[in-house]
Amino acid sequence: MPFHPRMQSSTEGITILGDLQWRAWNGMIADIWNVACDRNGQGEYVSEAPRLVVVLDQVGEGGLHVTASPGRGEAGRLSRREPLSYVPAGLRVWSRTVNVRRLTHLDLHFDMSVLGSRFVDGLDVRGMERPRLNFADDRLFALARLIAAECRTSANLHDLYGESLMAALFVGLAQAEPVADRKRGQLPPRQLRRVTDYIEEHCGRSIRLQELAELTGLSTTHFCTAFKASTGLPPHKWQMRVRVERAKSLLTGSDTTLATAAVMAGFSDQAHLTRVFRQIVGTTPAAWLRNQTG
Numbered sequence: 001m002p003f004h005p006r007m008q009s010s011t012e013g014i015t016i017l018g019d020l021q022w023r024a025w026n027g028m029i030a031d032i033w034n035v036a037c038d039r040n041g042q043g044e045y046v047s048e049a050p051r052l053v054v055v056l057d058q059v060g061e062g063g064l065h066v067t068a069s070p071g072r073g074e075a076g077r078l079s080r081r082e083p084l085s086y087v088p089a090g091l092r093v094w095s096r097t098v099n100v101r102r103l104t105h106l107d108l109h110f111d112m113s114v115l116g117s118r119f120v121d122g123l124d125v126r127g128m129e130r131p132r133l134n135f136a137d138d139r140l141f142a143l144a145r146l147i148a149a150e151c152r153t154s155a156n157l158h159d160l161y162g163e164s165l166m167a168a169l170f171v172g173l174a175q176a177e178p179v180a181d182r183k184r185g186q187l188p189p190r191q192l193r194r195v196t197d198y199i200e201e202h203c204g205r206s207i208r209l210q211e212l213a214e215l216t217g218l219s220t221t222h223f224c225t226a227f228k229a230s231t232g233l234p235p236h237k238w239q240m241r242v243r244v245e246r247a248k249s250l251l252t253g254s255d256t257t258l259a260t261a262a263v264m265a266g267f268s269d270q271a272h273l274t275r276v277f278r279q280i281v282g283t284t285p286a287a288w289l290r291n292q293t294g
Contacts, residue, residue: 005049007047007048007049030166032056042095045092047090052140052144062097063100065096065097065098106151192231195215198215199239
């Protein structure tokens with residue numbers, strides 16, 4: 001009997017563009033969806049088969065967020081999200097788009113009755129029962145793009161090519177490191193870099209904790225714990241260190257006065273800069289500057 005994923009879905013603010021592009025191989029169906037999104041498009045989905053959702057392209061500065069809890073991520077600005085979400089069979093998920101006008105995503109539906117028996121030796125597929133939402137993996141993403149190319153072209157290569165891509169992706173997904181196996185409580189490196197880059201860019205103003213938490217899709221409490229586990233510092237102290245480094249650059253790179261450097265680096269005044277500078281560096285800005293020029 002041909003494999004059919006049997007998905008139930010309901011959407012709001014999402015319009016399908018053009019014809020569905022798809023391919024079927026032994027053990028997997030791949031389909032590409034091009035959609036237009038209202039400002040706050042959303043959907044609810046559940047399928048009898050496990051699947052991997054891959055955001056290939058988007059127009060807009062926001063992002064797509066997939067969650068197993070309805071209503072999460074509704075408030076505030078939704079940052080650009082990681083492109084992959086793995087959804088086990090039978091798990092109901094909700095998606096939301098914010099500030100995305102158009103979106104192209106690839107859905108890969110897995111027939112576990114075929115794949116489970118095919119990889120019975122040497123591959124533990126029990127991990128396929130665990131959801132992994134909004135994550136990144138460069139290898140899986142590259143394989144997904146190659147599979148998408150096969151869906152889009154009319155001059156398809158031999159089925160063995162598509163099946164080899166599917167097999168490589170399935171094995172990579174089954175053996176990928178789960179988030180929970182990372183060093184306990186830490187942010188993934190890509191999320192940490194996103195947060196620290198954001199702090200670097202906006203350190204001159206007051207950054208709300210909610211802004212940083214939204215970059216990772218975590219609650220503020222969970223984010224604070226994970227950020228400190230990753231850096232050894234809470235977010236506010238990290239921002240103060242970034243401001244101090246900016247003040248150092250201003251003081252050594254020009255004739256900027258202490259008062260001006262303080263304001264440009266985001267401190268309320270020179271006294272504020274001096275107090276924080278002493279706490280972090282161990283001396284005053286003036287003394288530090290003398291050592292640099294002496």
